[in-house]
Amino acid sequence: MNIINYAIKDKQILVVVYKGLPRIIEPHIVGAAKNGNEYLRCFQTGGTSCTDEYGWKIMNLENIQLVSLLPNQYFPNARDDFNRNDPVITNIHATL
16 A cells, blocks of 8 residues: 555554544554565554554554545654564565
């Protein structure tokens, strides 16, 4: 999804519908796992969550129904606890 790569590069906040639920996220890294599935590691700051908690999420790209840039909404930097050596994403397409 090129829009996710763009958002990571520009540190732009996204709205995604993941597993049917709208979420506001800061995308940090996207790529493939060893099993070939593609994932997005992001920090959820708003919207709805299956766990009713915000924070770090790993999203299988197959389960994202909609991706949209939030116009003129950016985050300043990677979160302090962002792990650039993601344990799931081994083939990186884009990262902060």
